[in-house]
Amino acid sequence: MDNRNRAMIVVFLLCATAETAAEGRSLDVCASCHFDATCNDLPYGSGKMCNCKYGFIGNGRTFCVDKDECQLRGICGPYSTCHNTRGSYYCTCLAGYSPSNNKDTFIPNDGTYCQDVDECRITGQCGEGGQCRNLNGSFSCSCQLGYEIHDGVEPFNPHRDKASCKLVDCGQPASGEDTVLLSVTGTSYGSVAVFDCDEGFVWRSGDRSSVCGADGRWRRLSMVCEEISCEEPVFKAHANMLWDGTSHMGSVVLYQCEDGYHTRSRRNSSVCAESGLWEDVDLWCEEISCGPPLTLPHTNLLWDGSGAPGSVLLYECVDGFYQEAGNNMSTCLLSGQWGEVSVQCKAKCGPAPFLPKSEVVWHNMSVVIHRCVSGHHSWRGGNVSVCGSSGEWQTATLRCIEIKPPVSHLCVLKEKCLRWRAEKYEEDTEDYKVTYVGSRDFQRSFHDRRKQFVSSKADQLELCLNLLPVTNYSISITAVSSRFTASITTSTSLPVPPAPAVYYREFETPVPTLRLRRSANTLDPISLYQVFVLPVEGIVMFDCSSPASSNPKIKSSAEYITAQFDVRHVGTEMNFTVGDGLDYGGFFNAPLENGRNYYIMLRAVSQWKSALKSSCVLWAEVRGTSYVLRVSSLSAAALIGLVAFFMMCGYSSSWFFKRTCHS
Numbered sequence: 001m002d003n004r005n006r007a008m009i010v011v012f013l014l015c016a017t018a019e020t021a022a023e024g025r026s027l028d029v030c031a032s033c034h035f036d037a038t039c040n041d042l043p044y045g046s047g048k049m050c051n052c053k054y055g056f057i058g059n060g061r062t063f064c065v066d067k068d069e070c071q072l073r074g075i076c077g078p079y080s081t082c083h084n085t086r087g088s089y090y091c092t093c094l095a096g097y098s099p100s101n102n103k104d105t106f107i108p109n110d111g112t113y114c115q116d117v118d119e120c121r122i123t124g125q126c127g128e129g130g131q132c133r134n135l136n137g138s139f140s141c142s143c144q145l146g147y148e149i150h151d152g153v154e155p156f157n158p159h160r161d162k163a164s165c166k167l168v169d170c171g172q173p174a175s176g177e178d179t180v181l182l183s184v185t186g187t188s189y190g191s192v193a194v195f196d197c198d199e200g201f202v203w204r205s206g207d208r209s210s211v212c213g214a215d216g217r218w219r220r221l222s223m224v225c226e227e228i229s230c231e232e233p234v235f236k237a238h239a240n241m242l243w244d245g246t247s248h249m250g251s252v253v254l255y256q257c258e259d260g261y262h263t264r265s266r267r268n269s270s271v272c273a274e275s276g277l278w279e280d281v282d283l284w285c286e287e288i289s290c291g292p293p294l295t296l297p298h299t300n301l302l303w304d305g306s307g308a309p310g311s312v313l314l315y316e317c318v319d320g321f322y323q324e325a326g327n328n329m330s331t332c333l334l335s336g337q338w339g340e341v342s343v344q345c346k347a348k349c350g351p352a353p354f355l356p357k358s359e360v361v362w363h364n365m366s367v368v369i370h371r372c373v374s375g376h377h378s379w380r381g382g383n384v385s386v387c388g389s390s391g392e393w394q395t396a397t398l399r400c401i402e403i404k405p406p407v408s409h410l411c412v413l414k415e416k417c418l419r420w421r422a423e424k425y426e427e428d429t430e431d432y433k434v435t436y437v438g439s440r441d442f443q444r445s446f447h448d449r450r451k452q453f454v455s456s457k458a459d460q461l462e463l464c465l466n467l468l469p470v471t472n473y474s475i476s477i478t479a480v481s482s483r484f485t486a487s488i489t490t491s492t493s494l495p496v497p498p499a500p501a502v503y504y505r506e507f508e509t510p511v512p513t514l515r516l517r518r519s520a521n522t523l524d525p526i527s528l529y530q531v532f533v534l535p536v537e538g539i540v541m542f543d544c545s546s547p548a549s550s551n552p553k554i555k556s557s558a559e560y561i562t563a564q565f566d567v568r569h570v571g572t573e574m575n576f577t578v579g580d581g582l583d584y585g586g587f588f589n590a591p592l593e594n595g596r597n598y599y600i601m602l603r604a605v606s607q608w609k610s611a612l613k614s615s616c617v618l619w620a621e622v623r624g625t626s627y628v629l630r631v632s633s634l635s636a637a638a639l640i641g642l643v644a645f646f647m648m649c650g651y652s653s654s655w656f657f658k659r660t661c662h663s
């Protein structure tokens with residue numbers, strides 16, 4: 001129920017109430033009013049009257065019927081539709097129009113009317129590429145530039161027609177005569193295709209590009225291309241031309257030298273170039289001639305002097321040479337060069353060279369192999385002689401030398417030293433092992449066995465050994481590299497025996513006890529001590545080397561031996577009392593005479609076979625109590641004598657040597 005209907009119902013209720021209230025007073029006109037009427041006062045209080053309401057027509061009492069406003073033509077204005085309602089009406093607009101009050105419906109009494117709707121305000125109304133045009137109550141579409149109508153005709157209405165706008169497509173541009181497509185930006189309206197002249201053609205006039213038009217077609221290409229063409233090819237002296245007669249770009253002409261002519265040029269063809277010119281060919285056909293022939297060492301050339309192709313050269317070895325290998329013939333080739341020759345001439349060196357103490361094992365004309373004769377050898381050096389290019393033998397370096405033992409000329413030098421010659425190669429170092437064994441007939445238990453090593457580069461060696469005295473040594477030297485051993489014997493001589501340390505004293509008693517100290521020595525088995533008594537009378541002379549075995553009983557005034565000891569029986573210390581009257585080693589220790597002065601000497605003696613060595617020391621001085629002369633003031637002469645003696649002790653007896661060195 002709309003608002004108007006609701007208002008009418010309210011009016012009706014009010015009237016019903018008014019009628020009820022008036023009933024008691026008089027017959028109420030108003031009560032007889034039609035439902036769709038109102039009760040109005042008449043003018044001047046003349047009563048009341050029923051009138052049909054607005055929108056109704058009737059007498060107000062028995063009938064009020066709806067008035068159809070739409071029957072009044074044009075009530076809603078142009079482009080509208082009128083809609084009647086009970087007691088009223090309203091208007092709507094035709095399609096393509098809308099009420100100017102911006103509502104769906106209107107009643108024209110407020111000035112509202114139907115106005116055209118601009119459908120083109122909504123974008124995309126005509127689809128992609130469509131151009132919208134507004135019409136009274138409608139719109140139409142056409143296609144924009146670059147688009148064309150599809151499935152229909154223009155103008156069209158997309159709500160009504162199937163038609164639509166489609167992008168113009170010119171398709172792939174076609175290249176025209178003598179042109180090639182270089183690039184194209186696309187196939188739609190406005191795309192640009194660029195062309196170039198076909199190969200062998202050159203641009204003359206016109207535009208090189210074409211554009212895709214709105215009609216879907218490429219603009220006609222105005223470009224004009226003209227074919228490239230060269231003139232007649234150039235003539236070359238002494239050359240034949242091979243040419244097919246065409247002169248377009250890329251056409252080739254080939255040049256060939258005539259027979260007997262050749263060229264050093266690598267290129268012998270010319271091509272018609274883009275410039276419309278034949279390429280320049282630097283071609284000279286020259287007469288073929290092989291130049292002067294090669295000279296080869298040690299050869300003579302046999303040649304008729306012609307350098308024409310086919311001419312022949314022959315090389316022969318000169319006198320004194322022979323052809324060892326290779327090809328000795330050469331022909332002049334079409335290339336203008338002599339064919340390869342490789343002849344090798346070798347000198348004839350004559351008979352094999354001679355090397356002292358050698359023999360030839362094998363030989364041919366150029367090689368000789370030598371060998372040392374037996375009993376000779378070569379340390380190093382080549383054993384091959386080769387015939388040199390000069391015609392002389394390059395003789396082998398072999399040097400044949402007699403085979404000798406690695407150790408030779410072994411001899412003894414100065415009793416304790418060895419000398420020998422080494423047999424070895426130049427700077428080589430030889431190692432030697434020297435072993436020596438010493439023995440003594442007088443001392444069976446004695447064995448001196450020792451070893452020593454020597455390394456040397458020397459050709460002659462000397463080696464001194466620490467040999468003990470009075471010993472027979474057997475010495476061997478082994479050259480380690482060859483295990484060769486040479487042997488020799490030597491005997492060492494008897495030396496002066498070592499004197500014991502005596503405690504020198506002066507006594508005033510006729511029975512003095514004397515002391516000595518000594519150290520053991522390897523000469524002990526052949527040594528003895530002798531105690532001498534020298535009575536002091538005038539000048540005393542004492543010869544330490546004299547045998548002095550005189551019997552004291554015979555020579556009472558002269559010196560005598562009073563005691564003798566085998567050294568082996570003397571300890572490291574000994575006390576001896578002179579004049580005790582006892583027998584020592586076969587000598588009588590005679591009592592000393594009172595009142596006489598004596599010197600006591602100690603002599604050490606070593607003796608082996610015919611050799612004898614001795615040394616002496618003054619042991620004591622004995623003063624007789626009755627004697628006035630003091631020994632200390634005795635005489636310088638006595639002491640001089642002693643000194644003289646000691647000098648005499650330096651002599652050595654001769655010994656037999658075996659193979660002593662002779663310089």
Ligand SMILES: *[C@@H]1O[C@H](CO)[C@@H](O)[C@H](O)[C@H]1NC(C)=O
Nearest residue numbers: 078116133134135136137138
């Ligand atoms: C639309 O109607 C108006 C008024 O009636 C008129 O002036 C106008 O020319 C019409 N337009 C078209 C496109 O018919």
Ligand SMILES: *[C@@H]1O[C@H](CO)[C@@H](O)[C@H](O)[C@H]1NC(C)=O
Nearest residue numbers: 254255256257266267268269
């Ligand atoms: C000339 O050149 C062509 C190709 O460049 C080659 O085939 C031909 O052998 C050449 N001719 C002569 C005679 O050198």
Ligand SMILES: *[C@@H]1O[C@H](CO)[C@@H](O)[C@H](O)[C@H]1NC(C)=O
Nearest residue numbers: 314315316317323326327328
């Ligand atoms: C050339 O060499 C051949 C063997 O290769 C030989 O027989 C001929 O004698 C040689 N000619 C001369 C001239 O040396």
Ligand SMILES: *[C@@H]1O[C@H](CO)[C@@H](O)[C@H](O)[C@H]1NC(C)=O
Nearest residue numbers: 324346363364365366367368
């Ligand atoms: C001689 O012999 C050597 C070595 O075998 C060899 O190289 C050479 O060619 C030979 N010489 C001759 C002329 O036979």
Ligand SMILES: *[C@@H]1O[C@H](CO)[C@@H](O)[C@H](O)[C@H]1NC(C)=O
Nearest residue numbers: 361369370371372381382383
């Ligand atoms: C020649 O010397 C080589 C090496 O130096 C050796 O091998 C060869 O046996 C020697 N030939 C003769 C015959 O001595």
Ligand SMILES: *[C@@H]1O[C@H](CO)[C@@H](O)[C@H](O)[C@H]1NC(C)=O
Nearest residue numbers: 439440441442470471472491
């Ligand atoms: C050394 O040898 C010789 C000969 O065999 C011999 O007479 C001598 O007594 C020996 N000498 C030693 C000190 O053994």
Ligand SMILES: *[C@@H]1O[C@H](CO)[C@@H](O)[C@H](O)[C@H]1NC(C)=O
Nearest residue numbers: 513514515571573574575576
């Ligand atoms: C030698 O005599 C001294 C004293 O005069 C004594 O001390 C020593 O032991 C003695 N030596 C021997 C070997 O009798």
